[in-house]
Amino acid sequence: MTAFLDLYTEEPVLGSDSRFFREAGVAFGRPTVGPVADDELPALARRRPDLARLRFTLVVLPFDLQDLAAGQHYVETTVRMIFDSPDVRSLLLARPSGRVGDDSDINTWGVGRGELTWKLTARSERVGIRPSGREVLAVLESPLACDRLTGTLDAKVRFTRRLLGVASQAVAEPRRPLRFALNVTDGAFEAVPDQ
Numbered sequence: 001m002t003a004f005l006d007l008y009t010e011e012p013v014l015g016s017d018s019r020f021f022r023e024a025g026v027a028f029g030r031p032t033v034g035p036v037a038d039d040e041l042p043a044l045a046r047r048r049p050d051l052a053r054l055r056f057t058l059v060v061l062p063f064d065l066q067d068l069a070a071g072q073h074y075v076e077t078t079v080r081m082i083f084d085s086p087d088v089r090s091l092l093l094a095r096p097s098g099r100v101g102d103d104s105d106i107n108t109w110g111v112g113r114g115e116l117t118w119k120l121t122a123r124s125e126r127v128g129i130r131p132s133g134r135e136v137l138a139v140l141e142s143p144l145a146c147d148r149l150t151g152t153l154d155a156k157v158r159f160t161r162r163l164l165g166v167a168s169q170a171v172a173e174p175r176r177p178l179r180f181a182l183n184v185t186d187g188a189f190e191a192v193p194d195q
Helices: none
Strands: 003-012 018-028 032-035 054-065 073-083 089-094 104-109 115-122 134-143 148-163 166-172 178-183 189-191
Touching (some): 003 148, 003 166, 003 178, 018 073, 018 148, 054 073, 073 134
Antiparallel strands (some): 003 018, 018 054, 032 054, 054 134, 073 115, 089 134
């Protein structure tokens, strides 16, 4: 299943209101999920006294950015995954290895927490980031008895645009994050209605 987030820019109008314009979108594909063996864990994680009660899962999250209008390009993309349970935490955040000729650098936040963030920044703001074919990964720690993890997916982009002949940058983000459920045993991924 693919989950899609529409991204909007906020433009102030007279008074205290704003107008929102849909500028871009992010399509999330079904994550690839697999177990992480104890011998693949960092040495400190292997020494934990509660190791037998924990599940360690590799999650690779694919996503594509929607094509922008002619003359526009992405310069930064931030993807955030926040888990509902405080018992779900990350051990590692990265980009899958083996990506040749990538056009962006990655920064991550959230190791040891349930709020995971990957920020991709264009190596050249003039060239930008290609819209398609992105992946980020996390190694998650969760209780062994819990197969279904829930939370929200969120994304924000910064892009260049020309408005009345003047080049500028704008930020687009969703009106609300996308709720999801991820089964860490069979990889099933689904968008769930807001509660």
